[in-house]
Amino acid sequence: MGDLKDPTDVVADFFYPHPPERVWGVLVNPEVMGDWFVEQVGFRPVAGTRFRLVDFPVPIANYSGAIASEVLVATRNETLAIAWWDTKSPEPVTWRTMWTLCAVPNGTMVTLSRPAFGSDDPALRRMAALSDRFWPTAMTKLGRLIDRAATAPAGEGGVERSCGPSLPG
Structure with missing residues (x-):
């Protein structure tokens, strides 16, 4: 699985x-996770929590849709990182996905980091192509849910934090 921040990741x-509090509240809400990400069973935003993702199988990518997962990091209003692996794969590989929230003027920047799926394996390349299409759509759906969510407490409001250097793209 490697480090949480791998230089070869797709970011x-x-x-x-x-505000980050509102974004976080929707990002980790198990009741709406299936509306923007994948249906889950047993998710809680607590490091060490094991849960399942129930997705559609994609046979051409050797993806069964029966996914075991674990919360690696859950820092309220800042970072959620999960590991996941296909429970029906004959040679399971553990992947990870991380969402990092950063307060910026007029909102929150969420940085999504995930493996690049580099491989010569045709099935893995198909999975990479599917993932490349999936994430922008999922994050757009997340945005719509955040827009509709009840207003969360503003917390410290008005505090600006640096998210680090801008990334191209």
Whole structure:
């Protein structure tokens, strides 16, 4: 699985015009996770929590849709990182996905980091192509849910933090 921040990861930033508390509240809400990500069973935003993702199988990518997962990091209003693996794969590989939230003027920048799926394996390349299409759509759906969510407490409001250097793309 490697480090949480791997230089070969695919990284994308998504801006939401809401405070981190509101973004976090929707990102980790198990009742709506299936509306933007994948249906889950047993998710809690607590490090060490094991849960299942129930997805559609994609046979051409050797993806069964029966996914075991574990919360690696859950730092309220800042970071959620999960590991996941296909329970029906004859040679399971553990992947990870991380969402990092950062307060910026007028909202929150969410940085999504995930493996690049580099491989000569045709099935894995198909999975990479599916993932490349999946994540922008999922993060757009997340944004719509955040827009509709009840207003969360503003917390410290008005505090600006640096998210680090801007990434291209």
